[in-house]
Amino acid sequence: MTASDSFAAFLRDQLAPLGRVTMRRMFGKTGVFCDGVMLGMVTEDTFYVRVDAHNRATFKEAESAPPLNYEKKGSTIDLAFWRVPERLIDEPDELVLWARAALAAARRVAAKRQRAAPRRKPKPRPS
Template sequence: MSADREFLEELFEPVGRVGFRRMFGGLGIFRDGLMFGLVAGEVLHFKADEAGRSAFEAEGCAPFSYDTKDGRRTLTSYWRVPERLFDEPDEFRVWALRAVDVAIRADAGKSSRAGKKKPAGTASGGLIQD
């Protein structure tokens, strides 16, 4: 997969209201102000919860990991997107929207634990952000 911005914009167009932001040498992928995907090392990852991880595992995909000076770290909330989805736009959209739903549920869980609501007007509005 190429991390080319035009490629990503075209790929995510059917998902709607998606924004991109550079972060940590990669790219965060957002919808309505919530990060649901990331590109690191030209590899696309989607947010997944415990229930959704099995779909990634069934495709032979691994969780996002990176090296630090203290060793390798694995972030099991983001999983490599199956490459076959780049040629299957309808199914790609389903997987992407599933990742958006995971991000929404995770945010709702944070808000309820903190006892506060997310402020209005936090949507990314579909803008491409740097």
């Protein structure tokens, strides 16, 4: 389920210190982007942020909740998005710190994908 309009507006306001925050529906959820990089997802008005090996320790508190996941061919696939603790909704400064760490992880993932993408050979031009 996607983010409600009120929750989406709340997140945009809270995360504004990071940069231009936008949201778009994807995979039945809402992707949260900052300056074009996806730092989180929302489902059922619950905010999940991007986690990687570099920032996992920062999000140790979030480990108590299962990561965002989906079912595929009878298996549960965990995504690299962890649920932020509910207390952060009432602590905007700390929410921004978590979101900043998630944004850094999202940028690392995006950079790694760009490096790993196969380069296309230019098509030969007809003579």
